[in-house]
Amino acid sequence: MVRKPTSKEAARKPNMREAILAAAEELFATNGFNAVSVRDIAQAAGANPGSVTYHFKTKDGLLLEIYRRHCGPMNLRRSELLAAAKRVRDLQDRLEAIVRAYVVPAFTSGSDLAGGGARFTRLRAVMSAEGNEVARKIIAQTFDDTSHAFIDAVHESLPHIPRTDIVWRSHFLLGALYYSLVTPERVSRLSRGEADGSDAACAIEQLVQATVAAFQAPALDQAAPARRRPVVGSKA
Amino acid sequence: MVRKPTSKEAARKPNMREAILAAAEELFATNGFNAVSVRDIAQAAGANPGSVTYHFKTKDGLLLEIYRRHCGPMNLRRSELLAAAKRVRDLQDRLEAIVRAYVVPAFTSGSDLAGGGARFTRLRAVMSAEGNEVARKIIAQTFDDTSHAFIDAVHESLPHIPRTDIVWRSHFLLGALYYSLVTPERVSRLSRGEADGSDAACAIEQLVQATVAAFQAPALDQAAPARRRPVVGSKA
DNA sequence: TGATCTTTTGTACGATAGTACAAATCTCAT
């Protein structure tokens, strides 16, 4: 037997630390940070409230650890897929592959950590909406590199589109991605059962196709106003 | 009895009820429902905590009233704009006008109630992310009609696209819309200051153009798999 | 003016929040 696993992990035994992380992830992702108490998490994990304090010190620390667990693997996966996508010859296919490299890791397991990236992405969406400070800091310093790499890659595929437009459109992509994971049932409801919002594969295909088309839209003239203003007179 | 000065001319006198509503709207929209206490709201409105109970009975009641205040006017405005949009002759212009009819009221003041629809839309985004029950009920029964009318109108402009695809793409639109209002600073950051995420007019133009292009994307073959799978082998 | 209704204030209560901490329990190399 090896020296000592000490504070690492023993996967062979029910690991309380992991159980707490998984429970917290699920609860935070569905109810938000503030609506979930440490006691809720402990109960869902079959643990004692004090155990959470022991492992993560504070509730913020718990959230921080969830991010730490997922950010690395997910960004790594995105980098790999992005690198592969950039090698695609055909321009149209390359753009699609780039978008896919961004979308797929968000939906599927980026690391098989506690059951998949979709839950973590949903968590990010919720934290972003709640304006959570802990999440905001981590996100900005962890995902901005990836986002820039993605934006640059798209821009290389579409050199005639201003970078500003690419930024906006990739922002829309992330919003659509988040919302698809937050309220999938709305898709089922509005399609009157014809579509399943929870079907990740379907969501990915729809999102990728729509996003590719959005990226390929003609550039916006920033100086000149829109070519016309058909109906709306927006005032405020 | 007829009381003239109370509810009608109240604009010149500090109306506590309105002040509480405005403060709650702002705080909920930026911090989420659970992170904001009744005392926070009262303090921001310059009122007494008991006053909130008096006017709205419960915290949920306060949220409910915020929705009641905005849903009607915003949906009315959307209906008007949608009706006008449907009268546009040119097909491409009509689609754009339809999208604009959906987007503009969400960004600008739908009723000039307490300073604009953007704040209320941001509130809806946050409540949606938090899975707030009160909001979920109201949203489903208040906005689904509008959403269906919008989807139908888009579908009429693009008859060759399956309704399912339209539903997905309009879902993405709402997600992008929400996210633009929730974290506008991300656009500024990622564009390195070249774009201002808080510029509503700019956001509207970008969103409308991107969405029109997304709607016009070729239909997804639902039976057949994607024409290829360039890079990704998603497994989980 | 005084009577009556509406609104605001101040305070308090029970529930629950996050977290600290000591005791109990478990793990494992020796």
Next chain:
DNA sequence: ATGAGATTTGTACTATCGTACAAAAGATCA
């Protein structure tokens, strides 16, 4: 087996939560 360190448990403390409620203050009209 045993002792040391790691983990879990149970409990308690303080702060804050939503809300109730009585008293004070303000408004309205005979």
